[in-house]
Amino acid sequence: METLAKWKIRIKDLLDSTEYDIPVILRGWVKTRRGSKKFSFVEVNDGSTLHNIQVIADCNLPNYSDIEKLTAGCSIRVEGKLVKSPAKGQNVEVQADKISVYGWADPEKYPLQKKATSREFLRQIAHLRPRTKTFGAVFRVRNILACAVHKFFQDRGFVYVHTPIITSSDCEGGAEMFQVSTLDYDNPPVKDGIVDFSQDFFGKSAKLTVSGQLEGELFATALMDIYTFGPTFRAENSQTPRHLAEFWMVEPEMAFCDFEENIILAEDFLKYILNYVLENCEEDLLFLGKRNEVDVLKQLKKVVDSQFNKITYTEAVELLKNSGKSFEYPADWGKDLQTEHEKYLAEEKFHGPVVVTDFPKEIKAFYMRLNDDEKTMRAMDILLPGIGEIIGGSQREERLDFLQDRIKEMGFNEDDYWWYLDIRRFGTVPHAGFGVGFERVLQFVTGMSNIRDVIPFPRVPNNAEF
Ligand code: 4AD
Numbered sequence: 001m002e003t004l005a006k007w008k009i010r011i012k013d014l015l016d017s018t019e020y021d022i023p024v025i026l027r028g029w030v031k032t033r034r035g036s037k038k039f040s041f042v043e044v045n046d047g048s049t050l051h052n053i054q055v056i057a058d059c060n061l062p063n064y065s066d067i068e069k070l071t072a073g074c075s076i077r078v079e080g081k082l083v084k085s086p087a088k089g090q091n092v093e094v095q096a097d098k099i100s101v102y103g104w105a106d107p108e109k110y111p112l113q114k115k116a117t118s119r120e121f122l123r124q125i126a127h128l129r130p131r132t133k134t135f136g137a138v139f140r141v142r143n144i145l146a147c148a149v150h151k152f153f154q155d156r157g158f159v160y161v162h163t164p165i166i167t168s169s170d171c172e173g174g175a176e177m178f179q180v181s182t183l184d185y186d187n188p189p190v191k192d193g194i195v196d197f198s199q200d201f202f203g204k205s206a207k208l209t210v211s212g213q214l215e216g217e218l219f220a221t222a223l224m225d226i227y228t229f230g231p232t233f234r235a236e237n238s239q240t241p242r243h244l245a246e247f248w249m250v251e252p253e254m255a256f257c258d259f260e261e262n263i264i265l266a267e268d269f270l271k272y273i274l275n276y277v278l279e280n281c282e283e284d285l286l287f288l289g290k291r292n293e294v295d296v297l298k299q300l301k302k303v304v305d306s307q308f309n310k311i312t313y314t315e316a317v318e319l320l321k322n323s324g325k326s327f328e329y330p331a332d333w334g335k336d337l338q339t340e341h342e343k344y345l346a347e348e349k350f351h352g353p354v355v356v357t358d359f360p361k362e363i364k365a366f367y368m369r370l371n372d373d374e375k376t377m378r379a380m381d382i383l384l385p386g387i388g389e390i391i392g393g394s395q396r397e398e399r400l401d402f403l404q405d406r407i408k409e410m411g412f413n414e415d416d417y418w419w420y421l422d423i424r425r426f427g428t429v430p431h432a433g434f435g436v437g438f439e440r441v442l443q444f445v446t447g448m449s450n451i452r453d454v455i456p457f458p459r460v461p462n463n464a465e466f
């Protein structure tokens with residue numbers, strides 16, 4: 001059986017070539033064509049790099065009249081010779097022996113023309129925006145960032161767990177879940193005046209998960225150190241540049257692990273993945289930094305080299321109160337930190353990452369471990385300049401009776417969590433973990449100001465196109 005020694009040659013490989021006068025085949029999409037009756041210069045890109053390769057087509061090619069009609073967006077295959085380029089700004093170019101056209105792109109209709117296009121407009125054509133320089137770069141960086149996530153955990157013996165997307169339990173609390181149902185909305189079965197979900201597909205009310213954590217805990221208390229990395233869903237109506245209704249979360253969970261170790265891991269993790277993209281995506285990041293007018297390389301290096309600042313929630317509230325700033329929502333003990341507070345702490349007060357710990361129990365989820373003061377929980381948020389909260393985590397409540405009390409206090413039904421309580425009944429252990437908003441990290445890495453521009457197809461209120 002034949003095997004492919006190497007998958008397709010990409011334009012990136014050709015541009016990096018140190019061999020010349022060798023036969024090559026390339027495929028890609030035309031960016032521009034200019035030329036004369038004698039020659040055409042066709043700029044081609046295949047998404048493997050920011051840079052185009054220049055193909056030179058001689059008028060003696062049998063289909064030269066076709067080549068003269070090439071415009072942005074057409075897809076072609078080129079056979080030719082890779083030669084050292086005499087032109088400035090490029091190492092090599094290709095002298096074409098044969099150019100065939102896979103598909104035309106009507107220049108009257110193709111929306112990606114040379115003229116500058118706004119990010120808002122590109123969101124409306126999200127099926128085509130990966131062909132632009134900016135979005136090509138963003139999604140190559142996204143790929144490397146995902147690779148870094150796996151590498152970090154795999155190198156440390158963590159087991160990747162695929163937690164369910166459909167769930168019947170709420171992890172974070174609050175009414176922010178999407179219902180999953182096959183019931184007839186026009187005529188749902190009703191019992192005692194409410195919809196009878198026992199007749200629904202799953203025999204009960206089912207939702208899209210807001211977090212893989214609860215199931216992650218079940219696996220951590222069997223396989224020790226695990227992580228999840230998958231899509232999560234929140235039906236909150238937040239029209240902000242930092243919120244998506246569907247986003248990807250990385251959630252490690254460690255058995256026999258306490259609060260301090262959890263923070264150390266989170267700090268190591270963030271520094272590792274940021275450094276990994278620095279080392280593997282420098283060119284794309286330089287380009288994105290220029291486009292977004294943010295020195296992303298400097299910003300990333302700064303976090304990688306920093307020591308994260310640590311303060312308690314109580315200290316944070318004091319700092320905010322004494323800041324002399326007038327916030328839209330004044331900080332007050334017992335109220336959640338707002339984005340404006342997070343930004344003040346990370347940007348103006350500490351000029352770098354901040355870990356805020358020990359939040360009041362009223363504003364955090366039910367599963368967190370209660371501190372001895374019985375008022376605060378072993379919870380932490382990590383804040384980054386320009387972004388605000390990027391990580392949320394905690395040590396989990398491993399004491400059965402405390403957890404049962406908390407579930408009651410929150411008005412949840414204990415029976416819904418029987419399996420979650422069972423791991424406290426059978427061989428319970430201290431354990432902890434955190435959740436990382438993957439797109440928020442990517443925003444920080446690329447300097448893209450809107451979270452909708454770092455996920456292939458953003459899902460937000462009033463938009464689920466594509
Ligand atoms: O702080 P959150 O809600 O924590 C959890 O879900 C825990 N179960 C995590 C854990 O301990 N295993 O969410 C974690 C992170 C946030 O810090 C934020 O970066 C991101 O997920 N996030 C969002 N990202 C984009 N759009 C949204 N609507 C987001 N909500 C949270």
Ligand code: MG
Nearest residue numbers: 381389391392
């Ligand atoms: Mg949070």
